[in-house]
Amino acid sequence: MNGYTVDKVDAERLQTKEPWIEFQRSADLSTGLYVLEAGEIDEQVPHTEDEIYVAVSGRARFEASTGNVDVGPGTILFVPANEEHRFVDVTETLRLVVVFGPAEGANEK
Numbered sequence: 001m002n003g004y005t006v007d008k009v010d011a012e013r014l015q016t017k018e019p020w021i022e023f024q025r026s027a028d029l030s031t032g033l034y035v036l037e038a039g040e041i042d043e044q045v046p047h048t049e050d051e052i053y054v055a056v057s058g059r060a061r062f063e064a065s066t067g068n069v070d071v072g073p074g075t076i077l078f079v080p081a082n083e084e085h086r087f088v089d090v091t092e093t094l095r096l097v098v099v100f101g102p103a104e105g106a107n108e109k
Contacts, residue, residue: 006056006095009033030103036060036094042087048057048107053077058094060087081109083105 004023013021013033019040024031036042036058053062055075058066062071064085071087071094079085087094100106 006033006097010095011034020085020098025103027106028102029088030100032097032098032104036087036090037090037102038090040090042090044086046082046084047079047100047104048081049080049102049104051079051101053079054097054099056095056097058090058092060090060092060094063088066098 002024009023010033012023013019013035019036020032020034022030022032034053038058053071053076055071055073055077057073058071060071062069062075062077062085064079065083069075070097073079
């Protein structure tokens with residue numbers, strides 16, 4: 001068993017100066033923290049794995065090929081593999097726990 005806190009993971013992420021940090025990985029699952037600052041552009045591309053986003057803090061709008069939704073603390077989103085998606089109109093620093101199944105990159109060829 002491993003335990004994590006969003007604040008501790010975010011402190012580690014800040015040291016890397018990157019918006020993304022993976023903090024858990026197994027063959028079937030990987031988990032990370034993705035942070036977008038207010039006004040920042042989300043430049044991600046579709047992933048080859050299913051993913052779940054859990055918004056911990058912040059506000060934005062989520063756009064996907066299957067629909068759009070406002071995002072705030074407590075919002076949970078499921079995005080199937082290969083679906084176009086991104087966060088837009090980030091008005092407050094957005095912190096998202098992201099879970100990939102299988103582990104991120106496992107389906108890339």
